[in-house]
Amino acid sequence: MGLKAGIVGVTGYVGEELVRILCRHPEIEEIRVASRDFVGEALDRVFPHLRGHVDREIWGMEKLPDLAAWADVVFLALPHGVSAPVAREVLKRGKRVIDLAADFRLPDVKLYEEWYRVPHGAPELLKDAVYGLPELFRSSISAAQLVANPGCYPTSALLALAPLLKHGLVDRSTVIVDSKSGVSGAGRSPSLGCHFPECNENIRAYGVGVHRHTPEISYYAGVLSGGQVDVFFTPHLIPVTRGILSTVYARMERPMDDASLRRIYEEFYAGEAFVQVAVAGEWPETKWVLGTNRCFLGVTSGAERQAVVVSAIDNLVKGAAGQAVQNMNLMFGLPEVTGLTGPGLYP
Template structure:
């Protein structure tokens, strides 16, 4: 089985990472790459690290054309741009994976409130499936439209899912403190991601106002079976790749650290891409760089009665393009780890 794949927005960081992963996928043929800025240019001229691995030339987006020749289309565009693509995918009966936010919310009003964009494909929201395989695999299997999760939500949801499922924490006490590398800001130029602004610096941003907050709350509410509200604070690290999230919550019962760790091991026992670390070992971003893994470490502060969960992912892989390929493998009935298995780079 050969899956013909097109990528809309191939010259951003997530688009180029999709190409890097998919070139080694034995069941995939890349047939089309689109761009708004580099039409007519071979992708390896934009990203020289792909030389000899991708010879395709970037094209202007022609929705009819890309769906004519593709079985699956990845959309790696800023929010607000995937809606007309999804309409075309629905009309053609093709599969689409959106790496942006346009189809992550079941309530279009939540999307419009946080993203300040009118949703132009509201009728497709019921058909979209939130693409976090470790908690939503069965629904993903039958989907044609997958909303790939955001990077911060991936780290937070995987950190909290076992505790919420077993109702072991006070749901009003959740604090998610996350730090991300600069690649999360994308390739576009902005003052906040300039070298001189980021180097030797560490800062919080969008405090109490980050757009990933309602996405985290929606997913956690579904797991818990009740409305969840969290305090989420993102920070910018002077590194290229990686997210480290430290999650705090008040335990609702006297659960020992041994019981909590056993819960996590059992919950993720069959999840290849989640690694629950041994006792006394806590995640580091370098350990997951270049991988589709999420590393999780758990401890309990017995003095305060709080559980502390630390998760680490590569924001460009498990937080974006790797997870998107994981979703493609699921909807195409391929082994889930195809083109994704393997350790990262170290040091």
């Protein structure tokens, strides 16, 4: 097809992962990259593993108009707050935007400002932004000019919850999402909390009940169920580089055995290329999805009344860059799996 793709914010982990995926994507003709850091450097000096694969100079943000004019699609891998005005610039030139920040995920500007504590940079665009979780909201994505790529935790939580909520199987006031994430989810900027000696051989919870992905999970859980859902969300930091395992708990409205619950999941996700329901006796592991756009789900109904769903994703792929490319495929009428096939790295 010969698409031209721009990546803004290329020097973070999500930006780099977009390069990794897009440089093998058969319909991408060329990639150009920009960033606020490392401006003017060659991409393969910042990321030597890309040497011989992608040979680009990193443009500064002042070249944004050129990038937008050139590109067919622009991916924004920027911090929240920074993203929105950049999106406006690109959309103005009639090019499509896939935003990997939080700026367009919540439809309500007040909710956004309450949780993110910054004024929204382009509130007028919110009404046109489409939430890019294809397995749950596929229809609206194809026509979108602006896709808000979901957060990593919400992706893992919503794919786990959707069948329960859509079928009205659970009490909407008792939903708990207990997530365990690798450290790459915190980005590439060094901090004490992500300093190797502090993370290694350590397990910790953080932002218990107050993490910014909470309203995103709750809001789309509500959309799926057709009513308000109370989600309590606890993220944990685990000493792995990649991977999110979410363990989701909800009270079932009526007793159900494991096999019946599993059947509901298998039917719900039948035909989905990127969602696998584990067979009886298996529980998903993040290693099963390493480097892939997959979500692996395991289910049990506990003592018949406690639905427990475990979901495993790679936070940088299905939780970010891979899902963004999946959205791009939909937006450009390509087969959804283009550039996203093949097994992951094991072990």
